[in-house]
Amino acid sequence: MPQAPARRSSSTFRSQTRAPDARFRARRGSGLTRSAVVTGASRGVGAAVAQRLARDGHRVVAMARNAAALEALAGGVPGLLPLHGDVSREDDVARLAHTAAELGRLEVWVNNAAVVDKVPFAELTPERWRGTLSVDLDGVFLGCRSAFMSMRDGGGVIVNVASLSGVPNVEKFPGLAAYNVSKAGVIALTEAVALEGRPFGVRCVCLSPGAVDTEMLREAAPHLRAGMTPDDVAGIIAWLVTPAAAHLSGVNIPIFSNR
Template identity: 55%
Template sequence: MRGSWLPGRLVVVTGASRGIGAATAAALANAGAHVVLAARDRHALDDVAGRIRDAGGTATPVPTDVADEAAVERLFSEVSGIGQVSGLICAAGVLTNVPFAETTSETWRDTLAVNLTGAFYCCRAAFTAMAPAGAGRIVTIASLSGVYATEKFPGLAAYNVSKYGVIGLTEAIAVEGREHGISAICLSPGAVDTEMLRRANPALRPGLTPADVGELIAALLDSPLAPVSGANIPLFSNA
């Protein structure tokens, strides 16, 4: 049975314009949270916010490029004007499928800039805002592609490395967050029915939907997270 942590909480969701981010924002809003939606696509972000409001939820879209440190600072400055941030979901991600030998420096930099450095910028800003309040919950999204000893697919070197990094980042936040009442966990989904999956490997049959992941995140946030802070949760599928 879902608890009562989410109602009235202010939660930032990155990558909220589509896929897992949009589905998670909808699930959190449905559970009573005020969601701040961050992504680069202003039109898509407004569309997600509109759907949440039509369903009776509260959503504030803030167009943001998480790879831009100054943009992330502006995002959290705007959030502080709304209230005390209690949660952060790092769902922003990019993927370019290209053979390793053909991976350009630009592709490498751009992938890590969004998937890893962007997550770092957002987690650092959220951590800094949460620590004085003595509480906060952070959920990062990695991938089975970043989990040791799982099957890897060609063309995803930069993506895989970025997701390994997200898992390590989450573990580090959990260690330093303990004394501040901040918990951090990571989810590593397998095949989720998203545009990113189709770019990664069109032959894969998705066994999860974005809504599946979003509802799980909402349930996790409504549960006591401190005992599992630092954990990475792989999401396998039988499909």
């Protein structure tokens, strides 16, 4: 069976993190004053969202544990700053928020990072259970909290990426108990954050895609045919963070593809 994802020390991440370089500092007076955060940004949906938000004029701080993939992504996207880190670690998430605040007013935070550890329930140990929830649910909580604290004075939008796996009465698949529970928790957390964010102009929206053409889908459910691409999901998120979606908060948007 696949093993839980290897964890790296917080000190390792800190040693690999570079401060905003001259390219980003120089842009402070060029009109690019909005910053955004995207987690799990080294591949798949996260990479597509980071690229889309950068194209839309945000200075994007993109966090992931895959340093090489993150650096490669940033090399081809002006306005994107890579930050190596682990969303399950409180100090890494705090560093992420601080970095985004240095680049401009934080307007958007996309909690996308997730892991899949596919294992039959009878073989699911407490360690592997916690390994999934620490990223897929605790990481979203830490992101929501940091975003909330940063946005309380000026408002903003938090987008949590869940999954149809967390939506009741939708077909589920064996071996994904921890993943399914974490995504259901993300949906519930979205409602709570939206409720308490309303007085501060902080919106929180959840997106639950079905089968997206990503490496994660091929690992978790190789029998499924992808019905959408990462760019499809990125386009929806790009719209959700605009004033056109200002009345949407506290909702989960399930995406069933007809392709």
